[in-house]
Amino acid sequence: MKKLLSGLALAAALSSPVLAQPTDILNVSYDISRELFEAVNAKFVPSYAADAGVTVTVNQSHAGSSKQAGLIKEGLEGDVVTFNQVIDIDTLAKAEYVAADWKAKFANNASPFYSLPAFLVREGNPKAINGWADLAKDGVQIIFPNPKTSGNGRYTYLAARAWATEEYASDEAKIEEYLKKVFANVPVFETGGRAATTTFVENGIGDVLITFEAEVLGTLKIAGEDKFDAVSPAVSLLAEFPVAVVDKVVDARGSRAIAEAYLNYLYSPEGQDIAGAFFHRVHEEAAVAKYAGQFPEVRLVTVEDVFGGWDKVQPEHFAEGGLLDKVFLNQ
Amino acid sequence: MQTSTDRNVRGTSGAQKPRSAAAWSLIGLVYVLGALVLAMPLVLIIATGFRNGLAAWLASNLEPDTLHAIWLTVLTAIVVVPINIVFGVCAAWLVTRFRFPGRRLLMTFIDIPFSISPIVAGVVYLFLYGAQGLFGPLLESFGIKIMFTVWAIFLVSLFVTSPFVARELIPLMEQQGSEDEEAALSLGANGWQIFWNVTLPNIKWALLYGALLCTARVIGEFGAVSVVSGAIRSKTMTLPLQIELLFNDFNVAGAFAAASTLTLLAVVTIVAKGLLENKKGG
Numbered sequence: 001m002k003k004l005l006s007g008l009a010l011a012a013a014l015s016s017p018v019l020a021q022p023t024d025i026l027n028v029s030y031d032i033s034r035e036l037f038e039a040v041n042a043k044f045v046p047s048y049a050a051d052a053g054v055t056v057t058v059n060q061s062h063a064g065s066s067k068q069a070g071l072i073k074e075g076l077e078g079d080v081v082t083f084n085q086v087i088d089i090d091t092l093a094k095a096e097y098v099a100a101d102w103k104a105k106f107a108n109n110a111s112p113f114y115s116l117p118a119f120l121v122r123e124g125n126p127k128a129i130n131g132w133a134d135l136a137k138d139g140v141q142i143i144f145p146n147p148k149t150s151g152n153g154r155y156t157y158l159a160a161r162a163w164a165t166e167e168y169a170s171d172e173a174k175i176e177e178y179l180k181k182v183f184a185n186v187p188v189f190e191t192g193g194r195a196a197t198t199t200f201v202e203n204g205i206g207d208v209l210i211t212f213e214a215e216v217l218g219t220l221k222i223a224g225e226d227k228f229d230a231v232s233p234a235v236s237l238l239a240e241f242p243v244a245v246v247d248k249v250v251d252a253r254g255s256r257a258i259a260e261a262y263l264n265y266l267y268s269p270e271g272q273d274i275a276g277a278f279f280h281r282v283h284e285e286a287a288v289a290k291y292a293g294q295f296p297e298v299r300l301v302t303v304e305d306v307f308g309g310w311d312k313v314q315p316e317h318f319a320e321g322g323l324l325d326k327v328f329l330n331q
Numbered sequence: 332m333q334t335s336t337d338r339n340v341r342g343t344s345g346a347q348k349p350r351s352a353a354a355w356s357l358i359g360l361v362y363v364l365g366a367l368v369l370a371m372p373l374v375l376i377i378a379t380g381f382r383n384g385l386a387a388w389l390a391s392n393l394e395p396d397t398l399h400a401i402w403l404t405v406l407t408a409i410v411v412v413p414i415n416i417v418f419g420v421c422a423a424w425l426v427t428r429f430r431f432p433g434r435r436l437l438m439t440f441i442d443i444p445f446s447i448s449p450i451v452a453g454v455v456y457l458f459l460y461g462a463q464g465l466f467g468p469l470l471e472s473f474g475i476k477i478m479f480t481v482w483a484i485f486l487v488s489l490f491v492t493s494p495f496v497a498r499e500l501i502p503l504m505e506q507q508g509s510e511d512e513e514a515a516l517s518l519g520a521n522g523w524q525i526f527w528n529v530t531l532p533n534i535k536w537a538l539l540y541g542a543l544l545c546t547a548r549v550i551g552e553f554g555a556v557s558v559v560s561g562a563i564r565s566k567t568m569t570l571p572l573q574i575e576l577l578f579n580d581f582n583v584a585g586a587f588a589a590a591s592t593l594t595l596l597a598v599v600t601i602v603a604k605g606l607l608e609n610k611k612g613g
Contacts, residue, residue, distance in 0.1 A: 026563060034580055061563045074461030075471070076479045076561045194579045202583075222581050 022255045024057040025262060028078030030065040030151055030241075031192030032215045036278040037082065043274060044265045048258070056258050064192040065151035072097060072246065079250050079259040082243045082266075084212070085151030086303075086310040087318070089244050102244040111240035112266035113280035116298060117152075117159040118213040119231040120200065120220065127207040131233045132163035135208070136181035143206035145196040146189035147324055148331065152196075153189070156210045157324060158313070159237035162306040166235070179327035189331065201228075212239060217279035217294065232296040237303065241280070373594060380591025383584060391588030399565045400573035401592060403481065407569060408549045411488045415545050416538065419496025424530070427504040428512070438501070445494050449487075453558025456487050479561030484569060487555040492545045499541030500534055507533055540607050547600040550593065570596075 029037055041058040049055045061068070061078065069088040072078050073095050081098070083089055086109075092098045103110045121129050127140050135142055147153035160182055161175060168174035190196040193211050200209035201223050208231075209216070216230050243263050250256040265271045272284035276291035307313045317323045325331075350358075381388050391397065426438050444452065458464045460477040470477060477483050511533065515525045531538075553571040560567040568576065570593045577586035 059563050059566060061561055063562055071479065071561055074457055074463055074478055075467060075476065077476070198579050198581075201581075202578075 022253050022258075023054055024059060025079035025255050025258050026059045026061060026077060027080050027082055027262070028061050028068050028072060028076060028246075029082040030068065030084040031062050031145075031194045032152065032197065032212065033082065033084075033241075034060070034062050034194070035218065036214075036275065036280070039274050039278065040266065040271060043270055044262060047265065047270065048261055052257070052261070054258075058262065062192075062194075064145065064149040064153075066154075067149050067191065072249075077249050077253070078246050079253065079255050080243065080245055080263055082241065082263075083151060084239065084241050085154060086240065086242055087314045088151055089242050090310065090314070092244070092246065097246050097248045098244045099247055103242070105245070106243060106263060107267060108283055109240060109242065110244060111242045112263075112271065113241055113275040113282045115212040115214045115239045115241070115280055116236040116300060117156045117210055117233075117239065118216045118236065118298075119233065120209040120211070120216045121229050121231050122207065123227050123229060125229050125231065129208045130231060132160055132235075133167070135160065135185065135210075136178050140185050140208065141187055141206040142182065142185045142208055142210060143188070143190075143196050143200045144186065144210040145193050146191055146331070147318070147328065149191040150193055150196075152193035152211055152215075154318065155212070155237055155239045157328075158303065158307065158317070159233075161317075162237050162301050163233070163235055165306060176323075176327055180329065183328050183330060186330070213281075213295070214279040232298050235299045235301060237306075238300045373598075376587065376594050377591045379587040380589075380594075382587070387584070388588045388591070391585045392592055394585065396565050396568065397570075397573055397577070397585065397589050400568045400570045400589070403484070403568065404550055404570040404593075404596075406481070407484055407488050408546050410485050411492060411549050412542055412546050414489060415493055415496050416542050418493060419500055419541060419545075420534075420538065422497040423500035423504050423534075427501055428509055441494050441497050443494075444491050445498070449491050449552060449554035450558060452490050453487055453555035456483065456490070456555075456559055460486075478559055479563070479567060481567060483559035484556050484567060487559050488549050488552055491552055491555050492548045495545040495548060496538065496541035499537045499544070503534060503537045504530075536607060536610055540604060543600050543604045543607065547597055547604075550596050550600070 027037055027041075037058075037060055041060070044058060045056060061071075061076065063071075065083045065085050065088045068076075068078075068081070068083070069091050072081065072092060081089060081092065086103075089098060089102055089110075093100050093102055099105065106112070119129060121127070127137075128134065129140065134140065144156040145153040147157045157179075160179060164175040164178045168178070187205060188199060190199055193215060197209060197211060197215060197219055200206050201219060209219075213230075213232070220228055220230050243266065245256065245259045245263060247256075250259045266275070267284070269284055269286060272282045272287035273290070276282045276287045279291075279294065281295055282288055282291065303310055303313060307317075315322065392401065422437075422441055426434055426441075457478065459466055460470065460483065461467050462471060462478070464478075467478070477486065511529050512525050515529045520528070551571060552569075553575075556569055557572055557575075560569070560572055562568065562572065562576070564576075570589060574586050574589045574593065577583075577589055
């Protein structure tokens with residue numbers, strides 16, 4: 001056993017660059033950001049080489065945001081996380097993987113760009129799905145990822161609840177009845193956002209896909225405007241995409257400089273331009289102006305306004321036996 | 332099916348008596364179902380993979396991520412299969428040549444990976460070696476990383492495929508008995524000589540057959556590997572994971588090209604297995 005352990009230690013020492021300064025970082029991200037970060041990485045590498053004189057590699061790992069947070073706690077060595085939900089980074093902060101004040105480390109609540117839950121329907125919108133109310137109709141099949149594993153799915157749940165809270169004047173019984181109908185209309189819950197898109201687009205299941213606007217517009221571009229239509233609900237929920245340096249990992253590996261440069265790059269004019277090109281709503285002025293035309297007007301409410309912040313949302317809605325479990329009966 | 336075969340066996344001394352209409356239609360049904368369920372998908376995968384021509388197929392497979400996935404899959408087989416051959420031979424030798432308390436129990440243990448769903452195997456390894464797992468903190472204090480590295484992929488593949496060689500050898504060695512070895516022993520052969528010159532020649536075909544089954548399974552394993560891989564592109568993606576990733580990336584052409592490569596790897600293994608079966612059978 002001792003021999004085996006020392007053999008493994010030797011192998012680990014040989015395979016991990018503990019001694020040398022690392023030239024690679026791992027970006028652990030949510031499911032549907034694959035294309036975005038492929039594009040970002042392709043531009044970041046030459047930009048960093050020009051600044052720092054080192055050619056680095058940015059590795060990518062994508063899955064449901066909460067699943068990814070769980071894997072980091074199990075030892076997945078992500079140098080940075082680019083998630084789609086505050087609470088997924090908060091759990092890493094609680095486990096002391098990221099700084100407690102991570103939100104203050106980068107601008108806009110450490111969220112370089114944002115989006116909102118929107119709808120993708122089949123060409124001509126045959127089921128006439130134009131807003132949140134239509135999701136509870138009989139015979140409408142809805143696809144969105146599992147709120148238990150996917151930040152994307154949680155935004156959908158919260159956005160529907162935010163709409164219902166206004167619509168039913170905070171009458172909890174009516175809100176729950178509405179949400180139960182919505183969940184009952186979902187034939188299959190995928191674990192991540194992209195699998196949900198694939199189910200809707202490739203497998204042809206469902207009348208409406210609810211996912212981030214960025215994914216809706218991106219899918220429309222790839223899969224064809226003659227097959228699908230994008231529908232923006234009149235009101236939706238601000239979906240921030242927070243980022244953080246994983247201190248525990250970068251301090252162990254010595255990769256902090258690259259990790260911070262990488263996240264700062266997301267705020268740079270080039271980074272914001274790429275995010276806009278992938279249908280994310282951005283903050284930097286030139287990029288905002290350039291991509292303004294592709295985003296319809298949507299009244300955005302926030303988690304803070306409707307639900308009193310993520311600190312309250314997590315225990316009230318998503319903890320075991322919380323409000324989500326009351327309406328998510330077909331999980 | 333069973334009854335029609337039985338009737339044929341009972342009713343004929345030779346093999347070539349005309350069969351009844353029912354027997355023929357059953358045989359036809361098996362062929363039709365076999366074509367629909369087994370052959371069609373196989374042909375479809377390979378045909379779709381090569382739909383855009385050999386050059387496009389090659390280009391898809393030479394994509395750095397996919398090429399790395401192919402390499403990692405082959406590497407996993409290279410690491411795992413020899414270990415499982417050694418394990419299988421040792422285990423089979425132990426339970427067929429010795430009688431000891433707990434022997435039956437050991438044979439059941441060897442079978443466990445057969446009956447456990449691979450995804451459960453993956454989760455168990457995560458619970459054991461993850462940073463929050465049983466041994467995770469200890470390993471971390473030595474600076475050893477297992478989860479989300481290729482080591483984790485090797486480990487779960489080892490677990491999932493560990494019974495294959497042993498399961499092939501145990502019935503054969505049980506049936507052969509230990510007379511040959513006892514004879515060799517009485518003639519003064521030592522342990523290694525007995526193994527190399529007596530045991531191994533007796534079991535070589537079954538051993539190869541088990542190794543090929545093991546290889547096929549290692550190459551195709553998805554569930555267990557997906558739990559412990561961490562899905563890092565160009566690092567911990569095996570070919571089955573890469574195919575799912577390509578498919579979810581809307582890269583259907585790339586997914587089918589990679590799928591056809593995986594299928595071809597499997598077909599080569601199966602054909603080799605078929606040839607061996609002929610040898611083994613006579």
